[in-house]
Amino acid sequence: MNDAFAGRNVLLTGGLGFIGSNLARRLVALGANVTVVDSLIPEYGGNLFNIAGIEDKLRVNISDVRDQHSMSYLVKGQHYLFNLAGQTSHLDSMQDPETDLEINCRAQLSILEACRRHNPEIKIVFASTRQIYGKPDYLPVDERHLLRPVDVNGINKMAGEWYHILYNNVYGIRSCALRLTNTYGPRMRVKDARQTFLGIWVRLIIEDKPILVFGDGSQVRDFNYVDDVVDACLMAAANEESNGQVFNLGAEERVSLKDLVELLVECHGSGKYRLVPFPSDRKAIDIGDYFADYSRFTSVLGWSPKVSLREGLTQTLRYYREHASRYWD
């Protein structure tokens, strides 16, 4: 892995966000020349504190992926692009579908056009999402499952993913997509529920406030600790076998939300939760149980997650207890 990134030029969109900043840290450690691009839109995941301690070892470029001129300039000369910027809130996508489309569709298309014109040799890893599957027909969900998104965000992410596959297939711009499941860990947005529900849970438990679990808490999910997702991104980037491919991420541990909140309380040493009825806007886009079959990614690229949920939650809680003031008031 060192060989693949040492001395190489790497661009990360959404690079001050959750996964982006963790990936940037790893890439800096591997000796890459890292440029992070981030819009720092307050409602999104970017946070300058996420790169605390490595500020001098990478380049920070504040701009929006919707800014075509900026992106055209930034892709030049890059060996790798980790394309992680996105609008990720499902509810926001329903309230403002056009902004979601601008970021998750149009900007993706214009980034790919910029690569086609200015840097067709680049290798791109696109962060897709399990959300595009919608409500599963069967479990675990593999990559053969139909895509039936249940919100505007899911539809636009589906299109964004396919632009990448298309540009690989038609123009030979090497691209792949990782369909992330629920990812958690240090540097995620915990201020509110916009990025992940687990984020706000972490904040609430640290603030000693009750966690609200929607429904009866029986919904099953899988979770990846961010370090495992960083591994996945690097492996996908460094291997030619990923070109034009779409891979699920996932975890061997599958837990109900009720078991998850109880594990979180256990890891923190205290805390309480309450089951509350689903808000109607959440219920309308809820998908029931979900967990992924990620065996394809394992067999093609050898990836599998290493960090247990207990260990990951413990690390996460430790991080936010220490740095709470950097993530919420």
Next chain:
Amino acid sequence: MNDAFAGRNVLLTGGLGFIGSNLARRLVALGANVTVVDSLIPEYGGNLFNIAGIEDKLRVNISDVRDQHSMSYLVKGQHYLFNLAGQTSHLDSMQDPETDLEINCRAQLSILEACRRHNPEIKIVFASTRQIYGKPDYLPVDERHLLRPVDVNGINKMAGEWYHILYNNVYGIRSCALRLTNTYGPRMRVKDARQTFLGIWVRLIIEDKPILVFGDGSQVRDFNYVDDVVDACLMAAANEESNGQVFNLGAEERVSLKDLVELLVECHGSGKYRLVPFPSDRKAIDIGDYFADYSRFTSVLGWSPKVSLREGLTQTLRYYREHASRYWD
């Protein structure tokens, strides 16, 4: 069917185009209050001659589906919307992906938002396309087949289709999508190959010029005569069983392109063709054989095509021999 449309207000986007104008004619005959919307962009399918003879029996509104204010006004008070406007050229979508996105994604989303705000009681039939399946894994292709579009147009149409299903599922705005296969007949664009290859073939044979068939002509396709597609649209609109559903259209007859061109020559009484190698830009987005399994549409709504290929081609040739001057110089 008369009951469903007599005295009802019906809006058709792309209403001066191929399918739109044939549908408008039928709706006028059924006693509907028809408004056709069309941008009359010269490269697209709209042609005022397509409504010759019924100009006084419907309302023509020249505007673009990208014009949000226009669409917000026009959807008000409509009982049905046949949403047929689109950028349909695969090659144009690769050369100008942003325009394709504007028309096939953003405008669709804003039409649905207009319906949500101003007319949530409307029933919508969206014209989708078999193109979103990409290169088939198996034949005939049913609605369970994965969507793997091979061009920007296919990706954007896929998103456009899903916005409709989503607005049905989340907001109860009754919508369905018909995945059209190759449609042909009177009033299609025959000036060039932008809409259908069969269009330019019809023009060439009438002009006594050789038809160019790409590859070895062995590719298999299915074809629907436009009157059968009009039936499909009306049945989908009039039945509640279609809500939130996606249906393939298709035909029992499946022919290779070589057999098709020979049938066309036979129907016309003369003509010649040549097999030529695929142009590289076409080859890159070619999908091989395609034909649909449309049994789901038959079993749910009772639709099946009635017009044989021979009969349809004969009608089509007759129309263009008579009206050539209205469709090309």
